[in-house]
Amino acid sequence: MENTDIRKAEIASYVKVEGVSAEEIASYIVIPPDTAMGDYALPCFRFAKILRKPPVAIAEELARAIKGGENPFASVEAVNGYLNFKFDRTAEAGRVLKEIAEKGSDYGASNEGAGKTVCIDYSSINIAKPFHIGHLSSTVIGAALYRMYKKLGYNAVGINHLGDWGTQFGKLIVAYKKWSDEIDLEKEGVMGLTKIYVKFHAEAEEHPELEDEARAWFKKIEDGDKEALKLYELFKEITLNEVGKVYTRLGIAFDSYNGEAFYNDKMTPVLDALEAKNLITVSDGAKIVDLNEYGMSPCLLVKADGATLYATRDLAAAFYRKQTYDFYKCLYVVAYQQNLHFKQFFKVIELMGESWYKDLVHVPFGMVSLEDGTMSTRKGKVVWLKDVLDKSVEKSLKIISEKSAGLKNKADVAEKVGIGAVVFFALTNNRIKDITFSYDKVLNFDGETGPYVQYTNARCMSVLRKAGAVDLVTPFASEELEGLNGKEGEELVSLIGRFSSVISDAIAKYEPSIVTRYLIELARSFNRYYLENRILNAEEKYRRARIALVNAVHVVLEEGMRLIGVRAPEEM
Numbered sequence: 001m002e003n004t005d006i007r008k009a010e011i012a013s014y015v016k017v018e019g020v021s022a023e024e025i026a027s028y029i030v031i032p033p034d035t036a037m038g039d040y041a042l043p044c045f046r047f048a049k050i051l052r053k054p055p056v057a058i059a060e061e062l063a064r065a066i067k068g069g070e071n072p073f074a075s076v077e078a079v080n081g082y083l084n085f086k087f088d089r090t091a092e093a094g095r096v097l098k099e100i101a102e103k104g105s106d107y108g109a110s111n112e113g114a115g116k117t118v119c120i121d122y123s124s125i126n127i128a129k130p131f132h133i134g135h136l137s138s139t140v141i142g143a144a145l146y147r148m149y150k151k152l153g154y155n156a157v158g159i160n161h162l163g164d165w166g167t168q169f170g171k172l173i174v175a176y177k178k179w180s181d182e183i184d185l186e187k188e189g190v191m192g193l194t195k196i197y198v199k200f201h202a203e204a205e206e207h208p209e210l211e212d213e214a215r216a217w218f219k220k221i222e223d224g225d226k227e228a229l230k231l232y233e234l235f236k237e238i239t240l241n242e243v244g245k246v247y248t249r250l251g252i253a254f255d256s257y258n259g260e261a262f263y264n265d266k267m268t269p270v271l272d273a274l275e276a277k278n279l280i281t282v283s284d285g286a287k288i289v290d291l292n293e294y295g296m297s298p299c300l301l302v303k304a305d306g307a308t309l310y311a312t313r314d315l316a317a318a319f320y321r322k323q324t325y326d327f328y329k330c331l332y333v334v335a336y337q338q339n340l341h342f343k344q345f346f347k348v349i350e351l352m353g354e355s356w357y358k359d360l361v362h363v364p365f366g367m368v369s370l371e372d373g374t375m376s377t378r379k380g381k382v383v384w385l386k387d388v389l390d391k392s393v394e395k396s397l398k399i400i401s402e403k404s405a406g407l408k409n410k411a412d413v414a415e416k417v418g419i420g421a422v423v424f425f426a427l428t429n430n431r432i433k434d435i436t437f438s439y440d441k442v443l444n445f446d447g448e449t450g451p452y453v454q455y456t457n458a459r460c461m462s463v464l465r466k467a468g469a470v471d472l473v474t475p476f477a478s479e480e481l482e483g484l485n486g487k488e489g490e491e492l493v494s495l496i497g498r499f500s501s502v503i504s505d506a507i508a509k510y511e512p513s514i515v516t517r518y519l520i521e522l523a524r525s526f527n528r529y530y531l532e533n534r535i536l537n538a539e540e541k542y543r544r545a546r547i548a549l550v551n552a553v554h555v556v557l558e559e560g561m562r563l564i565g566v567r568a569p570e571e572m
């Protein structure tokens, strides 16, 4: 069944009918009752209306077009308004194995993105605030898209748009000056800062004058006061140092850490341009862009006291990125709670007459909550991402020690499995869905999980180790490739052949889960194959091709895991 759908999608990708999507075409494809006619058939009367032509003529034209280009079919024929397809399985298998032998982990790469720059704003944490599980999705979705774009030849720019500006820094300075002796900053880091920040709010309820002090300190930061800046930098350093460790464990790096503060001196030109275009309305002393006409609340840009806002900085950042990177697209991987914010500021850029407004893309995602309901930041029940990773690694170690007592480097494997499980989980479902995290679920070695895929890859690697030195480079004769015939083998070959188009699909939809689900599918398919076919002790004439197939599965699993940010232990 799954196999069939893959074939249909593959065929559909070669049939171009204007105004009809590949998915729709795939849904029309049928399996002919008489296999002599073909493996698959596409009834062309479906397109008669839209193309205003008789089905017979459409089928003939489509057949000509497909035959005129490179294609994986043994034959394509137009018969009575049907387009009949036959696959040459051995040729397809030969092509896939040859390509993987030649390219290794470069397999699946393309240059579809040559000359195009994509900015990806992701993770974008806040200084002196907890790096909690809520940041997991932005961080791993953004990083996965970043790697996928690069794989397809795009120039990707990863930007951590730090939340490093705002009145909260004034409050933090007051809190720090008053209560720094209550925390061990060295040991507690951001957690310590959060503690005194929470204390500030509690105290300020009874002593509102604290708020005035905080405002005064924030003003000092703005004015470049030495002491104020020193503390501000200290908070920033502590935070970046701490999140840096998490990024390292996740295998993530950024090309730019230009955050909100970076735009302090870059907002005026944008505000001036808005004034010049008569887009600013003054309302109660505040500067806004009225978006009533578009069914949105106004975009607030400058408060009555002259303070700029999150949106003002985002506007300036968009212009800066356009000028600096001349992006083809600029993505914002940010939770759906900010849908309105992005709609508003994209609209403002459109109203300014900048045609590139349509290249700005908000990539929203749902919430992650824990099984026991802990999540809420406000009530102080924050779940720190670091703790989730630690606990997952700890549990992995336990499982691994039970399953494979003799394994070397258990701690290292547990780190890869524990973290991989969390990342894989966050990228398994459609990103817009709210998800509930549970250690048991993500660490289930038999489920749709990271450990399952990692385990399957380790199984492949074990087969390859046992096989010893095998020549995978010399082209395969068709007699050898017949060793891959049969339902399971064909399904595997077909899946492997689709790798590049799966990545392409994932970035087109900004949906890394397409790759994650593909990996689950591939791992399952391999395990079925493994159950049904002899490999190491296969008939001699088939052995080499089967080992090459195992190698191909391993290459694609490992590379696919790399793309989503999951490391692959050699043994587990």
Ligand code: ARG
Binding pocket: 121, 124, 125, 126, 161, 162, 163, 314, 317, 332, 334
């Ligand atoms: N720091 C923000 C937050 O945690 C996210 C920033 C997203 N990026 C942006 N350019 N607005 O909510």
